[in-house]
Amino acid sequence: MRTVILQAAIQVLIPIFFIYSLYLLFRGHDSPGGGFIGALVISIGLVFHMMAFGVAKTKEVYKIDTIRFTAVGLFLTFIGATLSIFVGDGFFHALWTDIKIPGVGTLSSVMLFDVGVYIAVVGAVLKIAFTIFEE
Amino acid sequence: MIIVLLISFLLAFLALFFYPKTSGWLGYVVAFGTLGLFIYSLSFVPVVLEGEGWLEQYNWVPSLGVNLDFLMDPLSLFFLLLITLFGFFILTYATAYMQGKRQANRFFFYLILFMSAMLGLVLSDHILLMYIFWELTSVSSYFLISYDNHKEEARSAGLQALLVTNLGGLALLAGLILLGNAVGSFHFSEIIQHNLVGHPQYVAILCLVFLGAFTKSAQFPFHFWLPNAMAAPTPVSAFLHSATMVKAGIFLLMRLSPALSGSEAWSMTLVFIGGFTAMLGAAMSVNQLDMKKMLAYITISALGMLVCAIGLEEPLALQAAFLYLLAHAIYKGALFMTAGNIDKIQKTRDLRYLGNIFRTMPFTSAGVLLASLAMAGMPPFIAFVAKEKLYELALEQSGWSVFALIAFFLSSVVYAGIAIRLGYRLLFVPGLKSDEEDSAAEESAIGAPKQKLDVPPAMWLPPLVLGVIGLTVGWFPAMVKPFFNEVADRMTTSHKDLDLSMWHGWTPAFLLTLATYLFGWLIYRFRTPVFRVLHQLFKFDWLGPEQLYNRALERLDSFSVVITRTIQNGQLTKYLKVIFVLVILLLGITYLKYDLFPADWNFQQEIKFRRIYEFLPIVMIVSGVIMLLNESSRLTMLVALSLIGYGIALFYAMFSAPDVSMTQFLVETITLVVFTIILHRMPKNAVFPRSRRQYLVIAIATVFGVLMTFVLSSLQDFSIASDMKEFYVSNTAPKGKGENVVNVMLVDFRAFDTFGEMAVLCMTALGVMALIRLKTYRNNNL
Numbered sequence: 009m010r011t012v013i014l015q016a017a018i019q020v021l022i023p024i025f026f027i028y029s030l031y032l033l034f035r036g037h038d039s040p041g042g043g044f045i046g047a048l049v050i051s052i053g054l055v056f057h058m059m060a061f062g063v064a065k066t067k068e069v070y071k072i073d074t075i076r077f078t079a080v081g082l083f084l085t086f087i088g089a090t091l092s093i094f095v096g097d098g099f100f101h102a103l104w105t106d107i108k109i110p111g112v113g114t115l116s117s118v119m120l121f122d123v124g125v126y127i128a129v130v131g132a133v134l135k136i137a138f139t140i141f142e143e
Numbered sequence: 144m145i146i147v148l149l150i151s152f153l154l155a156f157l158a159l160f161f162y163p164k165t166s167g168w169l170g171y172v173v174a175f176g177t178l179g180l181f182i183y184s185l186s187f188v189p190v191v192l193e194g195e196g197w198l199e200q201y202n203w204v205p206s207l208g209v210n211l212d213f214l215m216d217p218l219s220l221f222f223l224l225l226i227t228l229f230g231f232f233i234l235t236y237a238t239a240y241m242q243g244k245r246q247a248n249r250f251f252f253y254l255i256l257f258m259s260a261m262l263g264l265v266l267s268d269h270i271l272l273m274y275i276f277w278e279l280t281s282v283s284s285y286f287l288i289s290y291d292n293h294k295e296e297a298r299s300a301g302l303q304a305l306l307v308t309n310l311g312g313l314a315l316l317a318g319l320i321l322l323g324n325a326v327g328s329f330h331f332s333e334i335i336q337h338n339l340v341g342h343p344q345y346v347a348i349l350c351l352v353f354l355g356a357f358t359k360s361a362q363f364p365f366h367f368w369l370p371n372a373m374a375a376p377t378p379v380s381a382f383l384h385s386a387t388m389v390k391a392g393i394f395l396l397m398r399l400s401p402a403l404s405g406s407e408a409w410s411m412t413l414v415f416i417g418g419f420t421a422m423l424g425a426a427m428s429v430n431q432l433d434m435k436k437m438l439a440y441i442t443i444s445a446l447g448m449l450v451c452a453i454g455l456e457e458p459l460a461l462q463a464a465f466l467y468l469l470a471h472a473i474y475k476g477a478l479f480m481t482a483g484n485i486d487k488i489q490k491t492r493d494l495r496y497l498g499n500i501f502r503t504m505p506f507t508s509a510g511v512l513l514a515s516l517a518m519a520g521m522p523p524f525i526a527f528v529a530k531e532k533l534y535e536l537a538l539e540q541s542g543w544s545v546f547a548l549i550a551f552f553l554s555s556v557v558y559a560g561i562a563i564r565l566g567y568r569l570l571f572v573p574g575l576k577s578d579e580e581d582s583a584a585e586e587s588a589i590g591a592p593k594q595k596l597d598v599p600p601a602m603w604l605p606p607l608v609l610g611v612i613g614l615t616v617g618w619f620p621a622m623v624k625p626f627f628n629e630v631a632d633r634m635t636t637s638h639k640d641l642d643l644s645m646w647h648g649w650t651p652a653f654l655l656t657l658a659t660y661l662f663g664w665l666i667y668r669f670r671t672p673v674f675r676v677l678h679q680l681f682k683f684d685w686l687g688p689e690q691l692y693n694r695a696l697e698r699l700d701s702f703s704v705v706i707t708r709t710i711q712n713g714q715l716t717k718y719l720k721v722i723f724v725l726v727i728l729l730l731g732i733t734y735l736k737y738d739l740f741p742a743d744w745n746f747q748q749e750i751k752f753r754r755i756y757e758f759l760p761i762v763m764i765v766s767g768v769i770m771l772l773n774e775s776s777r778l779t780m781l782v783a784l785s786l787i788g789y790g791i792a793l794f795y796a797m798f799s800a801p802d803v804s805m806t807q808f809l810v811e812t813i814t815l816v817v818f819t820i821i822l823h824r825m826p827k828n829a830v831f832p833r834s835r836r837q838y839l840v841i842a843i844a845t846v847f848g849v850l851m852t853f854v855l856s857s858l859q860d861f862s863i864a865s866d867m868k869e870f871y872v873s874n875t876a877p878k879g880k881g882e883n884v885v886n887v888m889l890v891d892f893r894a895f896d897t898f899g900e901m902a903v904l905c906m907t908a909l910g911v912m913a914l915i916r917l918k919t920y921r922n923n924n925l
């Protein structure tokens with residue numbers, strides 16, 4: 009798998025994957041997309057990188073610790089869910105602020121939830137892929 | 144109130160993340176944080192003593208009536224103070240104890256997590272919320288017991304504790320639900336205002352709740368996990384298994400006693416099981432060589448006494464139980480900590496070889512001495528007053544409940560004997576020398592005095608302070624008297640004003656106490672014959688519950704091996720065949736039975752192609768299937784499968800399901816890539832055998848596909864009218880603040896499902912990692 013073509017190409021393509029995945033993530037609320045889809049896009053990119061360079065290099069270059077990713081992602085979803093308790097609403101109530109970031113959307117606990125989903129899925133898929141590849 | 148809980152959880156996470164970076168002093172920080180919680184809780188005392196308990200409620204799912212409800216009344220405040228005070232001592236102790244141990248941050252995390260769960264348990268008003276914390280204490284106890292996870296005995300002890308307490312926990316859940324339904328409310332504050340004796344489900348509730356309490360508080364026959372739990376590091380034994388977790392069952396019984404007491408079933412069960420446990424624990428402690436195990440059996444015995452006392456239906460009973468609970472926690476916690484100190488310095492806990500501790504470890508010995516005196520029930524310790532109260536209580540009994548008197552007396556005699564063993568013999572009499580010590584002594588410089596080597600102050604101060612507390616509270620009972628009065632007031636209909644003074648005159652109870660000292664000394668004096676008798680008795684332990692547990696587990700193991708071998712032989716094709724055939728059978732039979740197959744077999748829907756390229760997905764799918772069946776190489780088959788997948792994704796796109804389509808595309812791509820990697824690793828010249836099995840597979844697949852088609856098309860005819868579509872479409876924009884219905888559903892309306900799926904996904908990833916790494920580890924080490 010370690011062909012020169014793949015190696016050269018993937019190095020250029022990963023930033024594009026990343027930007028596209030973020031775009032899909034933040035666009036999800038109003039148009040097709042969302043956390044899960046975005047996460048899959050970037051995972052595909054990183055899996056190709058792993059095939060081209062090997063797991064160790066990929067982990068090193070992109071500073072990925074898959075277990076930490078899954079844990080952080082899950083934690084963020086948890087926070088997104090329980091944030092509303094602190095304002096007395098009950099859990100899984102969505103909290104919306106009025107801050108609109110252009111290109112990203114309105115900040116809210118729902119967005120936090122989606123970002124958590126994103127990170128967790130990236131972590132989980134990459135962990136599976138890395139483990140299989142390393143074996 | 145919830146702030147106490149939140150801070151406690153926060154301390155746990157603080158310890159987890161930051162402890163390694165601080166080389167240990169963070170332990171003191173969290174210890175003092177806990178002390179802060181204790182002081183904060185003290186501020187509630189005046190209010191509660193006025194009789195003004197209160198409720199706090201935080202919304203969780205208000206529409207279902209499930210909320211975070213907390214209750215502060217004398218009972219919960221008592222336990223709150225107990226847990227936080229002990230937490231402070233234990234955390235201080237643990238910080239010094241865990242110096243230099245690997246992954247100590249994990250230890251502190253579990254320990255404080257446990258403390259938080261315990262706090263939640265005693266503060267909960269909603270019985271199911273209490274249940275959640277109950278289970279959380281079991282889980283964190285499991286992690287703590289098996290902390291030294293490289294040791295087999297720690298792992299199995301942890302598992303044993305978990306299984307036994309969880310069994311009780313399940314029963315407890317059932318009992319609590321029945322209880323809530325019977326009373327009509329799931330809140331303790333309302334439950335304790337009803338009494339359920341005579342209710343049709345009273346006996347069931349009683350049995351189930353008893354199961355929960357007895358497993359947690361190590362009563363016979365569920366007592367065997369506690370001595371094995373001594374495999375845990377000493378701070379754990381001192382905290383969980385003497386002062387807090389095992390008291391949770393007692394707490395539950397006290398909490399529910401207004402609702403469940405008043406019947407013979409309640410009293411007799413508690414008195415007999417508690418009394419028997421008390422005597423059993425005491426008897427089993429005598430022969431123990433390991434100091435911690437000895438203390439564990441005495442704990443079992445003391446818990447038995449508490450259970451027995453609660454069963455005696457007297458106004459004095461609960462007060463006496465409370466008092467003894469406090470006294471026991473004080474001296475037992477102190478003793479465990481000193482056991483840990485001795486273990487650390489002398490590197491052994493074997494009581495045969497330990498001796499003359501006073502010379503080498505004076506400060507620890509002071510703690511041992513105070514705690515032993517308390518255990519024997521000497522004045523002026525609070526334990527003496529507590530013991531007297533229990534005797535008073537027992538002496539008032541008549542009929543079958545005189546059993547309580549026998550149980551109390553015999554157990555206390557043993558305690559006194561053990562107290563002499565520890566307080567005198569351990570401290571002042573040299574122990575046996577083991578063989579290595581003998582030769583080592585000869586090799587070292589002759590005449591060199593044994594060095595005074597004791598543990599750091601953080602380790603001998605807590606037990607000493609606890610001993611002093613026991614002394615002080617005994618001397619000045621006025622400090623706690625109004626408290627206990629108030630508690631008993633809440634729990635029973637009438638109460639006697641507690642007379643906690645030291646001297647009551649030559650009452651029968653006092654005479655009994657004197658007799659206890661005498662017999663205790665006699666047991667110590669004639670210990671050798673006593674040992675022998677008990678040794679003979681306990682040869683019957685193959686009949687006992689622990690062996691039952693072990694054998695039950697073994698049988699369960701072999702049973703599951705048999706089943707797994709039959710159903711899951713390791714071949715993926717077989718699993719799939721089983722699944723598909725089962726689905727076909729179930730669906731097929733249902734359809735045939737209810738005559739759901741369409742009468743005429745022409746399809747209701749007309750297939751119209753509006754544009755020519757809508758043909759394309761079908762072409763892709765069909766050609767994919769043909770490629771698959773022609774299999775030339777694995778890679779080709781893989782590509783064929785992906786072709787089919789992309790074709791399906793195209794279908795979704797054409798039928799205006801863009802999110803699903805995108806997901807399908809991406810998932811198809813990822814699985815293609817991952818499969819390619821796997822194929823790459825497989826041996827190159829493996830070839831698929833084309834055999835008869837192949838045709839069977841094709842047949843199953845075809846039948847399955849056809850059946851599914853029928854099901855789906857018939858569903859069109861049986862569509863249920865529901866407002867869900869309308870609801871989601873019309874509410875997405877205003878309430879969900881988004882335009883994409885699918886996504887808004889995933890992360891907002893149905894976010895709870897997504898959350899669960901995320902957790903499952905992460906667990907899957909962990910499982911894959913574990914399985915593959917395990918296989919690699921095995922392969923490498925063969």
